[in-house]
Amino acid sequence: DAGITQSPRHKVTETGTPVTLRCHQTENHRYMYWYxxxxxxxxxxxxxxxxxxxTDKGEVSDGYSVSRSKTEDFLLTLESATSSQTSVYFCAIVRDxxxxxxxxxxxxxxxx
Amino acid sequence: SQQGEEDPQALSIQEGENATMNCSYKTSINNLQWYRQNSGRGLVHLILIRSNEREKHSGRLRVTLDTSKKSSSLLITASRAADTASYFCASHTNAGKSTFGDGTTLTVKP
Structure with a gap:
């Protein structure tokens, strides 16, 4: 829905390595989210x-940073991944x- | 504690019965939205109710909102086995920030 893609879909990484997740939307909505x-x-x-x-922080922002240099892309970076960051990550948009x-x-x- | 909370945490009913789940939130909102998530899958948007609305319908879904009590309810009428899923509410502020509850797991037995 709303042309949202995430990459990669699955990733296994080691503690201490940096990881970047990408969210891409095709409809140029203003608001984008990482959960x-x-x-x-x-x-x-x-x-x-x-x-x-x-950008602004949510309730669990420690250990994560984000960047949005283009309307269509919202990147989530784990600077130094920890085992507590094992999770499923969802990107979302809010339609304008x-x-x-x-x-x-x-x-x-x-x-x- | 979580800003958004649903109750009950789990609900089991027979096909054809109605299912009601409740949601509470703590801050002023612009709108409140309900979602469905099947096991291991993504979230599907169900319905949005604005802060100035009290009730909204969509097919077999009825949502109510009581801003004085900071609560909402989702009613699914004539439940089907395919309605088995987890249901979440999320409150959205004017600034765009959203807060989810932990969800209600609904099981509809054939």
Whole structure:
């Protein structure tokens, strides 16, 4: 929905390595989001963006940084991955027209 | 504690029965949205209700919002086995920040 893709879809990495996840949208909506979901829980907001180079922290932002240099791309970086960052990461947009939020397919990240 | 909370955490009903799940939030909102997630899959948007609306319908779904109590409910009428999933609410502020609850797991038995 809303032309959202995430890459990679699956990644296994070692503790201490940097990791970047990419979210791409095709409809140029202003708001983009990164969430993580852990087993048995809802989604927790990591960072969100309300425009190019405009970002803000969510409730679990420690250990994560983001960048948005183009409207269509929102990157999430784990500077030095830890095992506690093993999770499923979802990107989302909020449509400018009606404020409905739509999600990408998710990235399953495992940090060993 | 989580800003958004759903209850019950789990709900098991027979096909054809109605399912009601509730959501509470803590801050002023612009809107509240409900989502469905099938096991191991992504989230599907169900319905959005704005802060100035009290009730909204979409097919077999009915959502209510009580801003004085900071709560919302989702009613699924005439449940089907295919409705088996986890259901989440998310409150959205005017600044665009969103907060999810931990969800209600609904099981509909054939």
């Amino acid at each position: 993580r979901q852990d087993p048995g829980h809802g989604l927790r907001l990591i960072h969100y963006s309300y425009g190019v180079k405009d 027209t009606d404020y409905e939020q739509y999600f990408g397919p998710g990235t399953r990240l495992t940090v060993t």
